[in-house]
Amino acid sequence: MAKNNVEGFELEQSHGKERVRVARVWKSKDGQQHFVVEWRVSINLVSHCVNSYIRDDNSDIVATDTMKNTVYAKAKECSEMLSVEEFAILLAKHFTSFYKQVTTAIVKIVEKPWERVSVEGQPHKHGFKLGSEKHTTEAVVNKSDALQLTSGIEGLSVLKTTQSGFEGFVRDKYTVLPDTRERMLATEITALWRYSYESVYDVPQEPFYFTDKYLAVKRVLLDTFFGPPKEGVYSPSVQSTLYQMANATLNRFPDIASIQLKMPNIHFLPVNLSNKDGQIVKFNDDVYLPTDEPHGSIEASLNRNRSRM
């Protein structure tokens, strides 16, 4: 936010355009294979335009309509396919370098998960279907090209039918939940990690560096959640599993400085049914009532100790 003292008050302001949708198609050299991304872009500019608030003078305003058009113009200019992170940095850098009054640009993008389909066992040249979890990013760039870059995953729904329990928690007069070493564990992971690059010039230039990193982080999160394919891994709580996932990510990726994970505990309730004649359904880790609310909310972030960076 830009801060100004005006008429005895402190005014903080920024403006931008939210949810600009763009899709971009690239073609292989021979034109045969197509690639597509669909992005939802939100731009927020911190700029010196206090006169628009207090003097009805818009001469310093970058119109939000212009910001929207810039998304399409820059998408057109990108003749080579690039990662969502690179596009966010490129856009943010444009705003801070092109407009003298813009001090900081914040660009957030959510990528829709279009995935190439296979038909008759072969990857289709131009056919895609929508997947589930989304790749997100936020680039904050200021005039001196300082960068804060975060990426994330939204809506990664996972479930395991065993190797989960919860016991030894606080027990008081309101507690009814029994201790268990056998339950279903289901969650929808939201992850947000911050890269340690501090300037737009520090960012690795290898093509798809951040796309590959996104896929690798997702792999580590999932592998840690599930454990090995045959035996799995026991989860004593969502808290413990969340910590293991965050810890594995920071250990594996030196250029990730911190990670935040949100893992709601989505309950699958045991079904037991009886009537006056007796029991109809006796729960034996088999029939569940899936729910979406209420759900437990468990979140934490893990940061590298600054002294070790």
Ligand SMILES: O=c1[nH]c(=O)c2[nH]c(=O)[nH]c2[nH]1
């Ligand atoms: O893994 C869990 N963590 C909790 O904090 C909690 N609370 C609860 O009722 N069930 C669970 N499970």
